Amino acid sequence: MNYQKKSEAFTIYLILGSMFIAALVASNLIFQKFFYWNPFNLFNFELSVGILPYPITFLITDIISEIYGKKKANQVVIAGIFASLFSMGIILLANYVPAIEKSPIDNETFTKVFGLSPIAVLASMLAYLFAQFVDIKIYHFWKKKTKGKHLWLRNNFSTFSSQFIDTLTVITLLCIFKVLPWNLFTTLLISGFLFKIIIAILDTPILYFLVYLFRTRFNLKVGEEIKLIE
Numbered sequence: 001m002n003y004q005k006k007s008e009a010f011t012i013y014l015i016l017g018s019m020f021i022a023a024l025v026a027s028n029l030i031f032q033k034f035f036y037w038n039p040f041n042l043f044n045f046e047l048s049v050g051i052l053p054y055p056i057t058f059l060i061t062d063i064i065s066e067i068y069g070k071k072k073a074n075q076v077v078i079a080g081i082f083a084s085l086f087s088m089g090i091i092l093l094a095n096y097v098p099a100i101e102k103s104p105i106d107n108e109t110f111t112k113v114f115g116l117s118p119i120a121v122l123a124s125m126l127a128y129l130f131a132q133f134v135d136i137k138i139y140h141f142w143k144k145k146t147k148g149k150h151l152w153l154r155n156n157f158s159t160f161s162s163q164f165i166d167t168l169t170v171i172t173l174l175c176i177f178k179v180l181p182w183n184l185f186t187t188l189l190i191s192g193f194l195f196k197i198i199i200a201i202l203d204t205p206i207l208y209f210l211v212y213l214f215r216t217r218f219n220l221k222v223g224e225e226i227k228l229i230e
Helices: 003-030 054-068 070-096 107-114 118-145 151-176 182-218
Strands: 034-037 045-048
Touching: 003 054, 003 070, 003 118, 003 182, 045 182, 054 070, 054 118, 054 151, 054 182, 070 107, 070 118, 118 151, 151 182
Parallel strands: none
Antiparallel strands: 034 045
């Protein structure tokens, strides 16, 4: 691959990483709002709106894993941790600064919307850390096992496992530290995990399409990865 192609591939990697971080930070900012979703009157999902952008992070790490390799996927995950902690620090500082009388948003409203519980943030970060690294590890296990074939298998197997770990970890910690009541544990666990499974299945064709575009654009063989300049 010539220098121009590698430069283009690196730019795309940065864009994917930026989208990953944006989705992750947004998920942490909006998680306190909950809603119901009942598709075709089959099951009544009780979900945090933070779950809406979160599956995008797993799709992006699967794309990066497939095209750029395990190391680059792990680097994006680590960058996401620092970005999340940094954004939480900014919010805590903004919450500490008192509002003036003419401020459109007063202290009480700001705190109610953005006053993040340290326990909730810790639970989210731990769940995120475990789930993303498990996702990447399982993905590459199946990629090696299938010699780069059966993309649907590694995409779904890695996501199912990691999303269950993520959902179980965050809800358990939130209940242990009394951020959420235990009577919501089962409902939120089932709703969250099923929703993530549905999204994982739905994003498989998207992953196939994007991987096809990458392979066509950069002349990659099945299972071949782009080696970016370190």
